[in-house]
Amino acid sequence: MTSEESPEPETPPAETPSVGGDPVSNVGFTYLLGRYVLAPLVRVVYRPRIEGKGNVPRKGPVIFASNHLSFIDSFAIPMASPRHVQFLAKSSYFDGKGLRGWISREFFTAIGASPVERGAGQAALDALDQQRRMLEAGKGIALYPEGTRSLDGRLYKGRTGVAFLALQTGAPVVPVGLIGTNEIMPVGAKYPRLRPRITVRFGAPIDVSAHGAATSGRARRLATDEIMAAIHALSEQELAGVYNEVPAQGPIERIKQVLPHERM
Numbered sequence: 001m002t003s004e005e006s007p008e009p010e011t012p013p014a015e016t017p018s019v020g021g022d023p024v025s026n027v028g029f030t031y032l033l034g035r036y037v038l039a040p041l042v043r044v045v046y047r048p049r050i051e052g053k054g055n056v057p058r059k060g061p062v063i064f065a066s067n068h069l070s071f072i073d074s075f076a077i078p079m080a081s082p083r084h085v086q087f088l089a090k091s092s093y094f095d096g097k098g099l100r101g102w103i104s105r106e107f108f109t110a111i112g113a114s115p116v117e118r119g120a121g122q123a124a125l126d127a128l129d130q131q132r133r134m135l136e137a138g139k140g141i142a143l144y145p146e147g148t149r150s151l152d153g154r155l156y157k158g159r160t161g162v163a164f165l166a167l168q169t170g171a172p173v174v175p176v177g178l179i180g181t182n183e184i185m186p187v188g189a190k191y192p193r194l195r196p197r198i199t200v201r202f203g204a205p206i207d208v209s210a211h212g213a214a215t216s217g218r219a220r221r222l223a224t225d226e227i228m229a230a231i232h233a234l235s236e237q238e239l240a241g242v243y244n245e246v247p248a249q250g251p252i253e254r255i256k257q258v259l260p261h262e263r264m
Contacts, residue, residue: 034110039079045194046184050080052202056174058083061135062205065162065227066176067155067235068144072185072192073178077142078112080200086134087142088127089113128161128264135169142176145228146244147263151187155228155237156244159263163223167214172205173227177234201234217262 056062064077064085078085094105094115108115114134116127134141143165145158166173179199185192206227212219232239243263 034112035078035084038110042075042079047197048076048080049197049199050202051199052204053080053082055202055204056082056140057172057205059138061138061169061171062140063135063162063166063171063173064140064142064176064202065145065158065173065231066142067178067231067237068146068149069153069178069182070149070185070187073144073149073181074113074142075111076178076181076198076200077176081140081202083140084112085140085142086112086114088116088130091115091117128165131165132169135165135171145224145231148244149187150182150237150240150244152240153182153237154240155232155235156240157242157263158224158228158231159243160217160220160224161264162227163208163211163220164214164264166206166208166227167211167219167223170209172207174205175203175227175230175234177201177203177231177236179235203230203234206230220262 062083064081066073066077074087074089077087089108093108093113095101096104114130116130131141131143143162145162146156147159150156162173165171177199179201180196181198183193183196184198208223208226211223211226214220
């Protein structure tokens with residue numbers, strides 16, 4: 001059912017300790033300010049269309065898997081969700097100096113972000129491990145299976161990290177379709193526009209366990225394809241049919257992108 005939903009009453013989340021040295025929740029004054037002051041104000045200004053909030057489990061671990069069109073996507077999902085959503089953001093957003101660094105740190109804390117070192121190899125594995133521990137602590141996390149923002153508005157093939165986490169932890173996956181966020185803040189824009197309205201659609205939770213074990217590459221690929229099909233149905237984007245690759249730096253990276261390998 002399509003409707004414009006008003007925010008439902010929610011009990012403020014309790015303070016949660018870190019797990020293994022990494023913060024699994026940034027719930028504190030700054031987050032509560034963002035959740036109960038900033039988010040309602042944004043809903044009044046932008047009047048977003050929020051669909052399917054009843055599909056979001058209110059308790060326990062859950063993975064929000066969304067398309068990715070704009071920088072503001074990581075604000076739109078927590079704003080629309082009926083429960084706390086946490087996601088990883090580049091550590092550089094948290095360690096800046098001076099007034100600008102403070103504003104960046106407070107903003108990302110307010111929307112439920114946790115710092116992580118971005119990159120491939122060990123950095124990518126560390127990020128997956130941090131997200132796994134968030135799920136094991138009963139949190140809701142948001143991921144973008146495409147890996148990076150779509151510059152042309154098309155929906156790209158999903159990387160298998162989201163399926164790996166779902167298969168490893170047993171957490172249900174709630175597909176999310178974002179529509180119009182790229183019109184409010186296109187790639188490269190410094191400030192959001194005020195006029196366009198966005199739509200946030202939460203789909204029915206997906207149990208990917210039937211595809212097999214997390215150790216199976218085939219299971220991860222099939223589970224990812226199921227998740228991406230659900231996102232496509234919600235976002236109504238044109239399918240790109242390829243991965244959204246960051247431009248390769250040097251000949252070795254270009255060779256790696258051409259050779260068959262699993263994109264996590």
